[in-house]
Amino acid sequence: MDELLLIPGPTPVPAPVREAGSRPMTNHRSEAFARVLRTVLEGVRELYRTRQPVIPYASSGTGVLEAAVVNTLSPGDRVLTLSCGAFGNRFSRIARAYGAEVTHVEVEWGTGVPPELLEEHLKKADYRAVLVTHNETSTGVQNDLSALAGARGDRPALLLVDAVSSLGAIPLEMDAWGLDVVVTASQKALGCPPGVSFLAASERAWEAHRTARMPRYYWDMGMVQDALRQPLTQTPFTPAVSVFYSLEASLELIRQEGYEAVWERHRLLSEAVRAGVRALGLRPVADERWASWTVTAVWLPEGVSAEALVGRVRERYGVVLAGGQGRLEGRAFRIGHLGYVRPQDILRCMEALGAVLRELGVAVEPQAGLEAARRVFGARAAQAV
Amino acid sequence: MDELLLIPGPTPVPAPVREAGSRPMTNHRSEAFARVLRTVLEGVRELYRTRQPVIPYASSGTGVLEAAVVNTLSPGDRVLTLSCGAFGNRFSRIARAYGAEVTHVEVEWGTGVPPELLEEHLKKADYRAVLVTHNETSTGVQNDLSALAGARGDRPALLLVDAVSSLGAIPLEMDAWGLDVVVTASQKALGCPPGVSFLAASERAWEAHRTARMPRYYWDMGMVQDALRQPLTQTPFTPAVSVFYSLEASLELIRQEGYEAVWERHRLLSEAVRAGVRALGLRPVADERWASWTVTAVWLPEGVSAEALVGRVRERYGVVLAGGQGRLEGRAFRIGHLGYVRPQDILRCMEALGAVLRELGVAVEPQAGLEAARRVFGARAAQAV
Numbered sequence A, B: 001m002d003e004l005l006l007i008p009g010p011t012p013v014p015a016p017v018r019e020a021g022s023r024p025m026t027n028h029r030s031e032a033f034a035r036v037l038r039t040v041l042e043g044v045r046e047l048y049r050t051r052q053p054v055i056p057y058a059s060s061g062t063g064v065l066e067a068a069v070v071n072t073l074s075p076g077d078r079v080l081t082l083s084c085g086a087f088g089n090r091f092s093r094i095a096r097a098y099g100a101e102v103t104h105v106e107v108e109w110g111t112g113v114p115p116e117l118l119e120e121h122l123k124k125a126d127y128r129a130v131l132v133t134h135n136e137t138s139t140g141v142q143n144d145l146s147a148l149a150g151a152r153g154d155r156p157a158l159l160l161v162d163a164v165s166s167l168g169a170i171p172l173e174m175d176a177w178g179l180d181v182v183v184t185a186s187q188k189a190l191g192c193p194p195g196v197s198f199l200a201a202s203e204r205a206w207e208a209h210r211t212a213r214m215p216r217y218y219w220d221m222g223m224v225q226d227a228l229r230q231p232l233t234q235t236p237f238t239p240a241v242s243v244f245y246s247l248e249a250s251l252e253l254i255r256q257e258g259y260e261a262v263w264e265r266h267r268l269l270s271e272a273v274r275a276g277v278r279a280l281g282l283r284p285v286a287d288e289r290w291a292s293w294t295v296t297a298v299w300l301p302e303g304v305s306a307e308a309l310v311g312r313v314r315e316r317y318g319v320v321l322a323g324g325q326g327r328l329e330g331r332a333f334r335i336g337h338l339g340y341v342r343p344q345d346i347l348r349c350m351e352a353l354g355a356v357l358r359e360l361g362v363a364v365e366p367q368a369g370l371e372a373a374r375r376v377f378g379a380r381a382a383q384a385v
Helices: A015-021 A031-048 A061-070 A086-097 A115-124 A145-152 A203-211 A221-228 A241-257 A259-279 A306-317 A343-359 A368-384 B015-021 B031-048 B061-070 B086-097 B115-124 B145-152 B203-211 B221-228 B241-257 B259-279 B306-317 B343-359 B368-384
Strands: A054-058 A078-083 A101-106 A129-133 A158-162 A181-185 A196-201 A295-299 A332-336 B054-059 B078-083 B101-106 B129-133 B158-162 B181-185 B195-201 B295-299 B332-336
Touching: A015 A241, A031 A054, A031 A196, A031 A241, A054 A061, A054 A221, A061 A086, A061 A158, A061 A181, A061 A196, A078 A086, A078 A115, A086 A101, A086 A129, A086 A158, A101 A115, A115 A145, A129 A145, A145 A158, A158 A203, A196 A203, A196 A241, A241 A259, A241 B241, A259 A295, A259 A343, A259 A368, A306 A332, A306 A343, A343 A368, B015 B241, B031 B054, B031 B195, B031 B241, B054 B061, B054 B221, B061 B086, B061 B158, B061 B181, B061 B195, B078 B086, B078 B115, B086 B101, B086 B129, B086 B158, B101 B115, B115 B145, B129 B145, B145 B158, B158 B203, B195 B203, B195 B241, B241 B259, B259 B295, B259 B343, B259 B368, B306 B332, B306 B343, B343 B368
Parallel strands: A078 A101, A078 A129, A129 A158, A158 A181, B078 B101, B078 B129, B129 B158, B158 B181
Antiparallel strands: A054 A196, A181 A196, A295 A332, B054 B195, B181 B195, B295 B332
């Protein structure tokens, strides 16, 4: 039985993307690899909707959150973190670890950050930076990043954005919205193995970099930019070559599908997932206003453990879901619909979920989720006619 | 024409190791992946010759050099760096970036660090740590790490070792020699794609970690160790899954060949390379006493540029060599004989090198290098009879 990976990352890597990653190893300081590097960085830059250069690192998403902080801030800087879950909290902890004076504002898990809340805090104090999670993977909450950027307005506070589980899947306009640092990673919407992460910085953020005094070496975006600008495009430290091969192949697939079409697919998948779980008598953690396009956290039904539900769905139907994270551990489970996920994958997931809930003794019509999800996709197909 | 990659890393990745890396993506927090993680960390631990746990990161080798520093030191700590090239200098710069008081001792490029030099410096002042490069990739110099550890003796200074281009290929006994932190990466002797790096720390280094005050989050080895110790072995942040698949396959190949046999192969390859280049009238950068088992830097002959030599050897013969690094740029070229490199690869390299030197107008018997290298391997084969 083929495993269907529906966790919020790593996401499924299609066969051609995996095969690209298995090409023979090469010299990372060669014209051949420079071409791969340029193609990938240019492709990612298009997804960022920015004119700024994209800076790559060999790291996971958490590494590049650290890069966002240490490249722009100094110890003692006042920082406002707007958190709606585990990843927002992590962003805060990183800033604190490097000596920022962090004001940590955490909204109820399941809701996003109202732009008014940001405005209110910015009126009360001057901050050097605002840290925000575009899409909170632990709760399945999607912030209105455009509105948050609007609430920041022309204040000097830098807007540092964790776009790890959003960029490529959810609309994000780095330049048009005035975002200052945006970071993401290879194993989410980009549908590649983990190991490469990306950062882009606005003019203001590059300006901040020149005076920022948090210690940095590996994360120094200036050093990366200098290496990229050499006649032979390269990175200062050895890049994750095989993941770059995969990225080149995957970005081409994404370009072929069309950036806006990819966004719309994610929106539709998320709508179908929510319709499906509701039809199975379950309740998403996120308020509908904040429902994420890439991950849906769902409260566990009374008397059903995450182990039993997630375990059975995997063993019996080959569908891999995630448990709850942080304070939702043991209380919720999560469905990732991010990257190379198609309507038929969601249908298979809903069928498995309905069957397992019934097996576990939940009074439910096992096909109800499947049918509700199918109606969402069907309505869309009908519209398209 | 198949490319033969003879740079000091990334090293050639054999087909079965590449294929392992292209397996479908999986949940990194699952029993199936926990088994991969445990197998890899156990295999790497055997190469380290240590009873300490091995800590993995998603990063290049430079990242894990940073991890060695920030996990054990505090700003203001007195640190002695013994450098014999570009990577020793980098280790120093990292310690300085995080506020260590660095005494930087740099020996002439082409020589290693005499143990007496370390002893002399340790008599003059108290240091919190000594930073040393086991094998200096820029010059092809191999330090006598066992003797350096002996010179440190029972002084309290921690010995932090860059073993990126040595571990697995050159004897290293972490526990027996009393090394405190040893770091390495996936793309060197381990013969895998870049993207994963490793650190192991002695009891003393773990003790130091508890009070070390350099800021850290992504590199915090305590956080990694806590995650590894959970009932479901995992990493705190998403690991480079595909590289772990490759590592599992590669470590099995290395185990099958035999750890000591792998060391001996590297020693023999390096002997053949030096005999070959000398027979072609060239001179290695490293004194014979310090000659590296994994990389040989060679002075360029009068009137021949690195571009011409390295470029032609690649274009005409498919053999990929590296240019000079740091202050050897334009003055030397480098032959990597690290990881999955076999005697026939060295013979192909020597044949190409001889032919290209002749083409470039150097007065040389083109087959002399090939024959000299063959004699080294032949003598060994004869001994084995």
